[in-house]
Amino acid sequence: MTSLTDATTLFVRVVNNLKKGTINFHSPLEEFVIRKCGEDLAYIDNRKDAKNIYGFDLWGNLSIDRLKKQGIKKTLLYSQSQQFPDFLFKVKKQAEGYIGGSLMELKDSKGGNIASFNSTIPTEYKSLEEIDIINGNNLVSKIARVLDGKLAQNESYFKFERRCFYLIRTHKESKKVKVSIVDGSFFETVPKEHLFYQTFLYILRAHLEKKKIKISQQTLKEVEKALSCVTDQTIIASSKILEKASVRPRLRIMAEVHPEGNPIVNFILRLPKVASTLSFNHHPK
DNA sequence: CTAGCTCCGAAGTACTGAGC
């Protein structure tokens, strides 16, 4: 279990600075996090802008030679990796385990609804191990390990379940602008693993209905059981090479969040819905 | 090492239909 420290720290600092006017409601969200919690971070996805725009160097005084030894290539130092998540907080030691180490994702939205989640399903917890699976590489865990230093050497570091938070701004261009920090658990009303196979089941049922095909309850049960194995989004989302096909179908996972219009508490959310779309890559000869 | 290519997530843009 982790505490809420990371999110509350950020929240308190953001609120204080909004009051003082050192940041304002229309500043880029990443500026909030980098300027107010930079030193507490173990991963920044856009290290290029962190350094060039906000003058923050994630690597602090770590020497380039040492980083190279730990597998951090020079091109990685200040790039925009476009991986999940946007930010990772450093872990702190507590008794035998860890606290802190939260994930922070940013969502900026013109309207009152929260923008869609491209490729990542929002959840309450994620470990570095899961982050690596989502990304299909170990870039994030590699960087976090370096910045968490000694604390990262423990074997449990990789599997430590980290809380997920979302720094969300709605109505960003109007006077109604509102900034909130939302706990990932608000989005995870159905376990992520169920979301995928239930989507496929839904697709199947809709087809059966449309084509007026009747299959037995028994068969449907078996299909459901088989489909329940479909849980790995990297397998779902990769483009597929099919025999004789000149195009490669690519299923993309997106989650659209439907906001509940609550004037006081602004982050009560309805069932997340996974919408997949198909696009095609040309298969080179 | 590096230039050129593929892969694919995320951001940005376009479209569409409902309500006024």
Place this chain on the structure above:
DNA sequence: GCTCAGTACTTCGGAGCTAG
């Protein structure tokens, strides 16, 4: 008609692979 939200589609660009 116009606006806006929801949805669909397109573009961008970093990483990683490979051939030279």
